[in-house]
Each structure stands twice: as C-alpha cells, then as structure tokens.
Amino acid sequence: xxxxxxxxxxxxxxxxxxxxxxxxxxxxxxxxxxxxxxxxxxxxxxxxxxxxxxxxxxxxxxxxxxxxxxxxxxxxxxxxxxxxxxxxxxxxxxxxxxxxxxxxxxxxxxxxxxxxxxxxxxxxxxxxxxxxxxxxxxxxxxxxxxxxxxxxxxxxxxxxxxxxxxxxxxxxxxxxxxxxxxxxxxxxxxxxxxxxxxxxxxxxxxxxxxxxxxxxxxxxxxxxxxxxxxxxxxxxxxxxxxxxxxxxxxxxxxxxxxxxxxxxxxxxxxxxxxxxxxxxxxxxxxxxxxxxxxxxxxxx
Amino acid sequence: xxxxxxxxxxxxxxxxxxxxxxxxxxxxxxxxxxxxxxxxxxxxxxxxxxxxxxxxxxxxxxxxxxxxxxxxxxxxxxxxxxxxxxxxxxxxxxxxxxxxxxxxxxxxxxxxxxxxxxxxxxxxxxxxxxxxxxxxxxxxxxxxxxxxxxxxxxxxxxxxxxxxxxxxxxxxxxxxxxxxxxxxxxxxxxxxxxxxxxxxxxxxxxxxxxxxxxxxxxxxxxxxxxxxxxxxxxxxxxxxxxxxxxxxxxxxxxxxxxxxxxxxxxxxxxxxxxxxxxxxxxxxxxxxxxxxxxxxxxxxxxxxxxxxxxxxxxxxxxxxxxxxxxxxxxxxxxxxxxxxxxxxxxxxxxxxxxxxxxxxxxxxxxxxxxxxxxxxxxxxxxxxxxxxxxxxxxxxxxxx
Numbered sequence: 001x002x003x004x005x006x007x008x009x010x011x012x013x014x015x016x017x018x019x020x021x022x023x024x025x026x027x028x029x030x031x032x033x034x035x036x037x038x039x040x041x042x043x044x045x046x047x048x049x050x051x052x053x054x055x056x057x058x059x060x061x062x063x064x065x066x067x068x069x070x071x072x073x074x075x076x077x078x079x080x081x082x083x084x085x086x087x088x089x090x091x092x093x094x095x096x097x098x099x100x101x102x103x104x105x106x107x108x109x110x111x112x113x114x115x116x117x118x119x120x121x122x123x124x125x126x127x128x129x130x131x132x133x134x135x136x137x138x139x140x141x142x143x144x145x146x147x148x149x150x151x152x153x154x155x156x157x158x159x160x161x162x163x164x165x166x167x168x169x170x171x172x173x174x175x176x177x178x179x180x181x182x183x184x185x186x187x188x189x190x191x192x193x194x195x196x197x198x199x200x201x202x203x204x205x206x207x208x209x210x211x212x213x214x215x216x217x218x219x220x221x222x223x224x225x226x227x228x229x230x231x232x233x234x235x236x237x238x239x240x241x242x243x244x245x246x247x248x249x250x251x252x253x254x255x256x257x258x259x260x261x262x263x264x265x266x267x268x269x270x271x272x273x274x275x276x277x278x279x280x281x282x283x284x285x286x287x288x289x290x291x292x293x294x295x296x297x298x299x300x
Numbered sequence: 301x302x303x304x305x306x307x308x309x310x311x312x313x314x315x316x317x318x319x320x321x322x323x324x325x326x327x328x329x330x331x332x333x334x335x336x337x338x339x340x341x342x343x344x345x346x347x348x349x350x351x352x353x354x355x356x357x358x359x360x361x362x363x364x365x366x367x368x369x370x371x372x373x374x375x376x377x378x379x380x381x382x383x384x385x386x387x388x389x390x391x392x393x394x395x396x397x398x399x400x401x402x403x404x405x406x407x408x409x410x411x412x413x414x415x416x417x418x419x420x421x422x423x424x425x426x427x428x429x430x431x432x433x434x435x436x437x438x439x440x441x442x443x444x445x446x447x448x449x450x451x452x453x454x455x456x457x458x459x460x461x462x463x464x465x466x467x468x469x470x471x472x473x474x475x476x477x478x479x480x481x482x483x484x485x486x487x488x489x490x491x492x493x494x495x496x497x498x499x500x501x502x503x504x505x506x507x508x509x510x511x512x513x514x515x516x517x518x519x520x521x522x523x524x525x526x527x528x529x530x531x532x533x534x535x536x537x538x539x540x541x542x543x544x545x546x547x548x549x550x551x552x553x554x555x556x557x558x559x560x561x562x563x564x565x566x567x568x569x570x571x572x573x574x575x576x577x578x579x580x581x582x583x584x585x586x587x588x589x590x591x592x593x594x595x596x597x598x599x600x601x602x603x604x605x606x607x608x609x610x611x612x613x614x615x616x617x618x619x620x621x622x623x624x625x626x627x628x629x630x631x632x633x634x635x636x637x638x639x640x641x642x643x644x645x646x647x648x649x650x651x652x653x654x655x656x657x658x659x660x661x662x663x664x665x666x667x668x669x670x671x672x673x674x675x676x677x678x679x680x681x682x683x684x685x686x687x688x689x690x691x692x693x694x695x696x697x698x699x700x
Contacts, residue, residue, distance in 0.1 A: 008339060029338070029348035036337040039330075044358065186356070190324035193334070193352040196361070 004035040004129050015061025020211040030195045040174035045197030048240020055134040055175035065131035069116035071141035083113045107162035118158050124168030132173045139178040150188050202228050213248035222259040225293025237274040247271045261286045312371040315382035319363040327354045377617045458536030461677035466544045468685035469609050470513040514546035520614030522554040522587035528644040530673045536569040553592035589618050590625030610636040615645045618657025626660040633664035642671035646693045653694050668693045
C-alpha cells in the first residue's frame with residue numbers, strides 16, 4: 001500500500017474509488033495535501049454530507065487504522081488522552097504485585113488506558129502508514145477541549161507526568177469534522193487545511209446512490225431528483241447524502257420499481273427528520289417535487 | 301516555485317483579507333507549501349489547494365472565487381487588478397495600453413476547450429470559458445500529454461489556407477540580395493570598376509533572392525496559447541506545413557523543446573494527433589520561449605538556414621528571462637531568411653504587443669500576424685501574398 005507521503009492524486013482517487021466514495025476534484029486535492037503535508041484536515045458541511053465517511057475512506061483506502069474520537073459537550077482530557085486504570089492499580093497494590101513508587105510502580109504503561117488521542121500517537125509508528133485520527137463533530141466539544149486539541153495537534157505529543165512524553169515520529173493523519181453548530185477558534189483553523197463539503201449535484205448524488213444502493217437507475221434518478229427538489233425548499237433540516245442513501249436503501253428494501261407520490265409519502269421519514277419539515281411536505285409538495293425530478297431527469 | 305508565483309500568492313492573500321476573508325496570518329506561507337506539494341498545478345488543483353489553506357469559512361467562498369480568477373490571470377502574466385471589496389475583478393487600464401495577457405483581453409464563450417474544437421472569438425474582460433471549465437495549465441506548471449480525442453476541425457479549409465500561405469511564402473523575396481535585374485548593385489560595380497582600372501562596364505544589377513517554402517515551425521504549446529488557439533487547426537496547420545514545405549522541422553515548446561516533426565509524417569491531421577497521443581508528447585506547460593530558442597541554437601543551429609522561413613506560433617508571454625529571449629530572437633533573425641510570428645492573442649483587435657516578451661522580439665521580426673483559427677490563417681496568407689511580411693498587427697489592426 002502506498003505510503004501517505006508518497007501518495008499521488010491517482011492513489012487518492014483509486015482509494016476513494018475502491019471504497020465507492022464519490023468525490024470531486026477539490027476533495028481529492030485537499031485530501032492529497034493532508035496526506036502529503038501532514039496538516040490536519042478540517043471538514044465542514046451539513047450533517048450527512050460525507051465528512052465522517054471521508055476519514056473512514058482514507059483509512060480503509062490506505063489500509064490503515066481509524067482512531068475515532070467522538071466529541072460531545074463536556075468531553076474532558078481524560079476521555080480523549082489517557083486515564084489510569086485505578087481498579088487495576090488498586091488490585092495490584094493490594095496484591096503486592098506493584099507499589100505506588102519503586103521498581104514495580106503502578107504508574108506504568110501496563111496500568112495506562114489509552115484514549116483516542118494518545119492511541120493515535122502511540123500507534124503512529126506501527127505499520128506502513130500511521131492511523132487516521134478522526135475527531136468527529138469537534139464543534140460539539142467545548143473550548144477548553146479545543147485548546148487541548150490545539151496543543152496535541154501542534155506537537156503531536158502527549159506528556160504523561162509519571163511516564164514522560166509520548167510522541168510520534170510519523171504523526172497520524174488527522175481529520176476533524178464540524179457541523180458548524182459553533183465557530184471554531186482561529187488558532188485551530190489556522191493549523192488545518194479547510195474543506196467545506198457542499199451538497200452534491202444531481203449527477204454526483206446519482207452516482208453515489210447507484211454505487212451505494214441496490215436501486216434501479218430510473219428509481220435512483222427519481223430519488224435524487226426529489227431530494228434535489230426538496231433541498232430547494234426552506235426546510236429546517238435539509239436532507240444530506242446520508243438521508244438520500246437511507247431513503248434509497250428503504251425503497252430498495254420495499255422493492256419499489258417506480259417512485260410515485262404515495263410511495264414518497266409513506267417513506268418520507270427516511271429523508272426528513274424534522275416534524276415541521278414532514279408537515280410542510282404535503283401531498284401537493286410531493287407531487288411538485290416529483291414533477292421537478294422528472295423534468296430534471298429528462299434534462300440530465 | 302518562482303518569485304513571481306510567491307509574490308502573487310502574497311498579493312492574493314492580501315486581496316482576500318481586503319475582501320473580508322478570514323485568511324490566517326501565515327496563510328500565504330501555507331498556500332505556498334500546499335502548491336509545492338502538488339504534482340499537477342492545473343487550475344482546479346491550485347484552486348482547491350488555495351481554498352484549503354486561505355479559506356476558513358463557507359461565507360468566504362464567493363469572494364475567494366471571484367478573486368481567484370484575478371489571481372489565476374495574474375499568475376499567468378496578466379495585469380488584471382484585484383477589485384474593490386465587492387470582490388469583482390476589474391481591468392487595470394493604467395497599464396500601457398491593453399496588455400496582451402490572455403485573461404485580460406479575450407473572453408471566449410465558445411473558445412477551444414482543452415482537447416476540443418474552437419469557435420467564434422469575442423472581446424471582453426474576465427476568465428475564458430475554458431478557464432471556467434477548468435483548463436489544466438499554469439504559469440510554471442507541468443505539461444500534460446497531448447489528448448485531442450480525435451481531430452474534428454475542417455481539414456480541407458486548413459489545408460487550403462496553408463496552401464495559400466505556402467504560395468505566399470514561396471513567392472516572397474528574401475532579405476538577402478542575389479544577382480538579378482531589380483536594382484543597380486553599387487558594391488559590385490565599384491569592385492568591378494576598380495578591377496578594370498575604371499573602365500566603364502555594364503552596370504551589374506541585383507534583386508532579392510526568392511526561395512521555395514521551407515524553414516522551421518516553432519510552436520508554443522504552453523497552456524496560455526492552447527486556450528486561445530484552436531488545437532485542431534494547429535494540428536492541421538503543422539501537418540499541412542510538414543507536407544507542403546520542404547525539409548521543415550516542427551518543434552513544440554513550452555518549458556521544454558520537443559522535435560515533433562515525425563508525428564506529422566502521416567496521412568492526415570487525425571493520424572498525426574494519434575501519433576502525438578501514442579508517443580506521449582506533452583503540451584500545456586508554462587512558457588519559456590527564450591530557453592526553447594536557446595535549446596535550438598545550442599543543439600541544432602544548422603536547422604535554421606539562410607533561405608528558411610521561420611514560423612513562430614506563440615503569444616509572446618514569456619515567463620523566463622526576456623534578455624535571453626531578445627538575444628535568441630536576434631540570432632534567429634540573423635540566421636534565418638525571415639521570421640514570421642503568428643500570435644493567437646493578436647486576433648483581438650484591441651491587442652497590442654505590450655507584454656515584455658513580445659516587446660523583446662518585435663524588432664527582430666519580419667512579419668507579425670494573428671492566428672487563432674482557420675480564418676486568421678487564410679487572412680494572413682492573403683495579406684502576406686498581397687503586402688509581403690508586415691508588422692501591422694503590432695499597431696492593433698490585426699492581420700486582416
């Protein structure tokens with residue numbers, strides 16, 4: 001497998017292709033730069049746009065591990081870096097297998113629980129390529145964690161007072177995703193390559209659906225046409241590619257061979273995840289979306 | 301990465317900040333690193349790399365997009381200025397005349413797409429259609445393989461135009477004098493008079509030497525030229541020249557010089573295109589005209605003879621040293637029978653030869669003509685036949 005530093009645009013395209021990840025030239029180029037320069041890649045875009053999948057695809061495509069850190073409000077350093085296994089330490093001390101200090105200390109790697117950031121650094125020198133570290137939905141974490149992340153991403157090292165500094169000769173490939181629920185600090189963004197993922201065009205979305213689902217081409221085109229038409233509406237939660245794929249899978253599971261208004265109405269829950277939006281898209285709106293989809297399909 | 305590109309990156313980052321884009325403090329540096337990491341410095345790759353390093357918010361996309369057009373024009377040698385805060389690029393008319401940079405003068409709604417046939421030209425300011433479609437070249441970028449996907453041009457009309465051109469070139473008097481009946485040869489008369497002790501003899505006469513159409517064709521296949529010159533016409537032109545002229549080598553050059561004469565020794569332009577593709581001939585890189593001429597001067601000077609007509613197809617936008625270009629143009633002028641320069645940009649009536657490269661070579665040219673499509677070729681052939689080589693295109697009147 002090609003080393004990240006030696007990857008070419010063709011390698012990245014091939015990796016995406018193998019994983020059925022349909023990407024535009026801008027995504028390929030930016031991913032290539034992340035591999036070659038070793039800079040973290042910050043991917044922003046609406047939920048379901050394929051941000052997380054990009055990191056997974058890079059890991060699978062280059063045959064390396066994916067280390068995922070799912071961010072949430074209140075995420076603390078010990079959840080992201082490391083924790084001591086207190087239970088194991090206590091048992092070791094009580095069983096006189098180890099002591100608090102001395103030769104057999106309980107503050108040894110044996111008693112350390114690696115959390116994603118540390119694991120990504122510790123594993124970085126194993127294998128042909130370092131792992132891909134996915135810091136997912138970083139906008140959900142609070143600013144204190146962002147500062148910690150900034151520190152780790154600056155030096156790619158973690159200090160464990162009892163053990164010393166753990167660093168990686170080959171830093172992991174870091175992909176941060178954000179749904180933009182809050183703005184990230186300029187300092188963090190400065191250290192990253194930035195990629196904003198837009199909703200795909202009809203043609204690209206159709207290619208994605210054809211690759212990822214078992215739907216017939218005509219039905220897939222109708223599905224994409226309806227989704228594109230709905231994205232034109234002022235919905236509270238626009239359907240992303242993930243919702244399109246969910247819907248396509250649902251229609252395939254139902255054995256739908258032609259997309260009509262009744263079918264759309266019955267399965268719209270796969271596509272729209274907000275009650276207000278579901279209420280907004282009534283039978284008339286569905287007919288209009290289907291008409292637009294048919295017109296768009298003919299034009300394409 | 302050259303100094304010009306580095307300077308333009310800094311200007312671009314500054315222009316983005318002026319437009320309200322939140323460019324990181326070291327954005328230009330990061331952008332330079334990103335460009336250095338690219339194998340392909342085509343337009344879309346460069347755009348993606350710069351957006352990844354200079355943009356940090358989706359809201360900045362519009363300003364970035366509009367100012368990138370200006371950056372792309374400037375980095376290829378154009379003088380377009382960054383616009384005001386509305387993010388719209390404007391033309392810098394304070395420069396000497398309307399410069400002959402491609403992004404500044406030609407908007408080509410139906411222009412030759414990379415690998416495709418061209419259409420009508422029209423004036424205007426801004427990116428060409430081919431630029432918007434993602435043409436793959438840059439000022440100092442790498443070449444790409446020739447790929448024409450089949451020549452679709454009107455082979456017959458190109459061949460007819462080249463036939464007229466050949467006829468015009470063959471009938472032109474050379475710059476050199478030979479024995480003849482055109483004008484008194486004072487030098488020979490004096491020599492002969494001195495040899496006979498001043499005895500009056502019939503006055504020797506002389507006339508300009510005429511030659512068959514033969515010479516050398518030197519085609520600039522840099523990206524900036526290929527965006528404005530119909531590629532099918534170019535292949536047809538080279539093929540017809542190779543077939544109709546005597547012993548005429550054909551060279552392609554951008555940042556490297558390539559002898560492609562053999563590729564045109566086939567039955568048709570389409571076959572020539574196939575040969576170029578199959579032999580992996582490359583084009584579409586940056587432009588270093590002086591270096592290319594120097595390569596010829598150094599390695600095959602004998603290919604330029606005193607009776608030869610050297611045809612240079614180039615926009616004259618030199619990314620190398622213009623002093624070197626001037627020296628090589630002077631050498632070519634001394635060595636060749638005549639030098640005809642065919643410039644795709646000159647097809648626009650507002651064009652003037654104000655690019656440094658074009659200014660450097662102009663004193664050494666015998667003829668300067670527009671050449672962007674078959675009509676231009678027919679017009680220049682007719683003009684050449686009627687008036688002989690002229691530099692009237694330099695006055696902004698085109699070749700017709």
